[in-house]
Amino acid sequence: MSKFKKPKHAHDAAHTDPKAAAAEDHMQVRIMSINMFFGNFYFDHLLQALHDQQAELPQTFVRRVFSAKASEAVGKPIAKERLDAKTLLERLDRLECHTHLLTRVSHEYYAKVLPVIQSSGFGKTRMCVQLSIRHPGMLVCLRGSGPQEQHLVSFPPQDSDVYSYFLQVKSDAALLGFEDERFKSSENAREHTIFNKAHLRILAWLSVYCQTLLHYLDQLKSDSDCFDQHGRCKHTPNMCWRTVVYHFANATSFKQHNFFPKPIDLCPQGRLDHLYDATSSSALSASIACATNTSTTTNRANNSRRNSPDGKEASAAPPALIGTPNLRKAVLEHICASAETRYTNMLTQYASTLDDTNLLIQAIRDHLTGIIDDLESLPPPPQAAQTFFLALDECGSIATILPLIRRVWFHAGPASTWILLVDTNSYLAPLAGTAARTGSRRTSDYDTHRLAQPFSAMPLDVNLTYQERQALFGWGSNGLPSASIKDLNLALPKLGRPLWNDKKYHTDGLINARAILGKLVRADKWQWPDTGSTLSSSSLDSTNQNLLALVSSRIPLELTSKAGPEQWYAFVSQQIAHHLRFVGRIFSTSDAIISSTPSEPSLSAAAAWSFRSHDDKVTAANWSLIVQAIVIAMAPVGINIGAQGEQGVALACSMAVDLAVSKRYRTALAKSLTSRPTLPFDTKYDAVFGLVTVREWLETLAFQPAEGRDEASSDPMDVDTGCADEQEPANRDPRKQLGSSRLAAWADRAWLNFKHMVRLPKQIPHGEAKVMRSEVLLELWFRNAAAQGISNQEGWDILIPIYESDDDKPPKPSSIFDKARLSYVAIQVKNCIKRPDAKVLAAPVGPNLCVAQGTTKECLELFIDLKATNGRHVISQRPAMPSPQGMLRHHILVAGSALCVLDRLTGPARNVVGMLFGNADSLDTLEFDNEQAKYVQRVKNKAVHQEAWNNAQARIEGVLVGVTQEPEADARDALATSSMAI
Incomplete structure (x- = not known):
């Protein structure tokens, strides 16, 4: 049995708080124990057994546990060095208090793609931009550039680089031909190649987008001085993460119309307000470089290598958050240029398998899933359910390739990253084909092909404030009208x-x-x-x-x-x-x-x-x-x-x-x-x-x-x-x-x-x-x-x-x-x-x-x-x-x-105006109804005839015609006379 020495600082703590000292001693013992376990050969056997069975394990688990490159380099399974023993134990302790979170989360949606459909003028763009101050993401505008619609163009302007990039995807995929307004399914080697190239181009863009998002959030997280080297928050996790997200949105979103105010619940102890809200200073850049280079260079380099499957891709770094004119445009230009480079590298990497029907799944594993995992692991633990997004505004211009984007995103299987399809065209919702739509009608707990409900609940009458209503309608204690x-x-x-x-x-x-x-x-x-x-x-x-x-x-x-x-x-x-x-x-x-x-x-x-x-x-x-x-x-x-x-x-x-x-x-x-x-x-x-x-x-x-x-x-x-x-x-x-x-x-x-x-x-x-x-x-x-x-x-x-x-x-x-x-x-x-x-x-x-x-x-x-x-x-x-x-x-x-x-x-x-006053669908029907009305109103013995016609009209509408109520006197006499005649 091994013996451990008592840590020196435990004695000092004991003089002030015996309970705290005992808790600290207990934690130190646990840390040493788990370190010994990591160093034991049984742990290596466990890793080897898991690695041998990785095909049967959830792929998210495999990606989070094993380092593929390190394993290849040494010839045996190597776990990712993400957590030290103390961090791991702290997270395990938190899980013990939240066992309800350990239940299995099924693949709830067919793809995390949400149509946001509503007619113009309701602030769909504003909603997505405002969403970005709470949830990291960007909105890109793909409005078409046809001259016939220029009088309808409103804010935001087209993001031309992104639009041109996806227009090229449309051109590539169009070689498949169309069937029922969709691209035909690929059936031979040539068509499989066309299919794969179109999807690889989309994959390259989404991959670079997520990587760029990861780069900036990681940079802001490090620059904030709110997190230590293991990602643990020094202050209040919720407020610190919100501060990171807000400053990313403030740097990369639209500035027109003052889309969002600065939130009040940001971290007051971090450095981002000082660093990124400053207007101009050469010393500022120096202070940022000094503060951030030592803490983030290694992490970002590791991220860059980890996100490039072959480790050789040398894409340019994203534009600097400070000092870049028109940063948002520069960021999108960087994403599109880097995506082109990545797409070219993919064609080289997969040249021998471009006609393989399973190529897309492997390419997504190589180029996207790891980046998404890293991105979704950025928030501190209390923010584990944080949502990330990409909003494609006016995406009706690329409607034919939206199913391709959805297919890539489905296979990527993100846990909490969504693509929002923002448009006025209801044809975009639903996007799925017949099989997926039929499957989504099933109600079993184990069915996975559920489609996201299109979102359309946009506000009306929101600009009339309570105070303005008071002034207009005389609300309040006196209730006296004052408005003209x-x-x-x-x-x-x-x-x-x-x-x-x-x-x-x-x-x-x-x-x-x-x-x-x-x-x-x-x-x-x-x-x-x-x-x-x-x-x-x-x-x-x-x-x-x-x-x-x-x-x-x-x-x-x-x-x-x-x-x-x-x-x-x-x-x-x-x-x-x-x-x-x-x-x-x-x-x-x-x-x-x-x-x-x-x-x-x-x-x-x-x-x-x-x-x-x-x-x-x-x-x-x-x-x-x-x-x-x-x-x-x-x-x-x-x-x-x-x-x-x-x-x-x-x-x-x-x-x-x-x-x-x-x-x-x-x-x-x-x-x-x-x-x-x-x-x-x-x-x-x-x-x-x-x-x-x-x-x-x-x-x-x-x-x-x-x-x-x-x-x-x-x-x-x-x-x-x-x-x-x-x-x-x-x-x-x-x-x-x-x-x-x-x-x-x-x-x-x-x-x-x-x-x-x-x-x-x-x-x-x-x-x-x-x-x-x-x-x-x-x-x-x-x-x-x-x-x-x-x-x-x-x-x-x-x-x-x-x-x-x-x-x-x-x-x-x-x-x-x-x-x-x-x-x-x-x-x-x-x-x-x-x-x-x-x-x-x-x-x-x-x-x-x-x-x-x-x-x-x-x-x-x-x-x-x-x-x-x-x-x-x-x-x-x-x-x-x-x-x-x-x-x-x-x-x-x-x-x-x-x-x-x-x-x-x-x-x-x-x-023809008479057709608006009845149940007529033609002039012949209208004329017949009018003549029928004249006839009925002029016949003799009106009590019987009019009642009979009224009953006939009621039966047309499918309502009950009663027989148990005694008729009025004149109708009763006429009815009796009629019966005697029969």
Whole structure:
């Protein structure tokens, strides 16, 4: 038995802390014991046995334990000298407290490649750059250089060296030929050689990238003076490592737009802040050289030799972190140049096996896996799960070789290093072929071919801070409003995607409509097609795509795949990639996409400005083109117009407000369309945010416009063109009708600002005892929006906010906004053969509002019966709610066949617009439905016939038609007579 001498320092420690001295003695004994074990011949036998069985062992374990070069040199297995005995024992002690970490981690993902897919303007690039201050990595931009897309180019600029390098890979791989838009599988020696060369070129670039990342992080780690020669942290491991990562990101990332601030949780004891934040000093370089050369030269040389499989590769050192002009560009140039050299060396090294189908796996082991292991072992132990990354931005330009990159990365098998594929093109997700996608659907714990879920959860409305909301909406203890109407409108760039808050897209809050339209439509300079133009019959035509993008920002177009996935997927992917359609989710194992057009007031205001013209005839012609485009796309794309034709009514309401604005603000619109830089602010403001009265809108929508109306002429708002409902006896003298004069007065001081429709997330309370929160109307007015209720919304389908003024003059932009002045226009749409009965007509349409004591709030309800064929409207008043409600409801029953705004449509649109108000897919079907409605409504014995047709329509929709409820008296008598006749 061996005896060990007690260390000298143990006695000194014992005088101060007996427990510490005992612990130190115990550690020294353990260190000596394990050193003896390492020196024992049994340890050599163990290494030899493991080395002989290395083919059966996990390759990660083999690479971490054995030094391949040292073993070859001495002719026996040699362990890597990574840890001294004390470090090993300390790590073992930590593992005893974390036994849950010892469980086997399976190969969870098919490849650690994550698509990040979202339409433009959400800050995908910024997200990746900001990610780099916590997780080491770089973003490279591979934007294509085609001249046809230069008007769409935004930040960041193309990294030309990297783009050219991967373009060469595309050229190499193209020699294989294509099959189903992918490179063909290699089948002979020539094709195997082409296959291997393309993959080797990718491998060379990834290898040098990881090696460069390793070089800089190792340098910063050494320069920080936070770690000893064995990698142990002297201070706080988390903070020390974050400091290393931050300084790498700060040195190599984009500087534009101040992408990230300096974190507050960096190590205060390290030297990096002093060394790398200094501005200029020749002494600085000397101090760095003095501080770092002695500690890092040997390690970096060893790394360089270890990462070159033949030990002979003499690539140039990466550029210095300090003193290199445009460091990021220099780093990427170094990576590409070194990758070319490494690729050339690979061709020499593997010249005799270039047609070998297994060459790629061996080459990856030789040139990449060891570097990745070294890279992932850099963080101190508490940071063992640190993630590294490479982000390929705008990678759609090299889409055909992305599967090759994924294949190399799969075989490399990194533990925590990911490749991020950042783009707007949904075709990039998923990347895997049929077999991998099928395998990923399995749910067993032992299946390894799992695909990473594409990431698309990007933020909206993030630029409007809490403090700004307080100022705008009067939050806080006093709750008093202080913002003007103009203040609300100038805050709109802070809503929607972060892009709109960029100075390019607004001037002091007033949106730059032309610049925004440049992102929405795919054209160098957008111009509407000529008046009366007939559009292409293809929904994928570029003009049709632009028109549908414009209307999608005004009216939510729900896209279903009922017509088949081929054109649908192509259309949706184009709308996402080039027309700002929002990605809700992309599924990894199918071609399904959830997409929508959320509320973005700046985008909708710019689109509305584009629709409107100083000549309302041109505005009507623009809407005519929109109708054509929607009808063309309905069948192949599966546009859902709503069960009752609600989308058609939403279109009619939006068209009516555009025509009213075009008429009232023709001068401001004419000037704004000239794009003169010296245009007064007020003129530009009116052209975008001008308000119109409910009277102007309602006349345009459902009444004949009163051209040249004066005091003596008949007022359309005073005319009862039909019979009143059962709440109020009909009054054939419109001048004496109780509701009409008050409705006209209210409609002249009620103002509209809506420019787009939004879908509400939940049902709004409806009924006598339920009151809608005032914040609903406030949110809609602020967003310049009207609301579409969810499918089971009771009472109404569309809710439009209005703002009341004291007279028939529009409220001044500088006036303080008062949410107590908000009310609404509520619209209910019915599209049934059976006419609405008295109970339905008498029911309140709009919600109840909270009204101050002693005041009355007025609103307007429109009940639109699309199947009504008499072409008459009925105006009435409904003070039917209990008096505490304080609400006066103006009510109009509107015959859908008399929506006169549709008469303003021109060309083919006028004939096909009816298809937006029902479940018709052709003009023949539309004509049949209209004739059927006329027939059913005119037949004798209506109780029986109309009930039978109503039941037939219900069965079409698959709902229950009951037989146990007793019919009403007239229907019962008719049914009995019919039965007796049988």
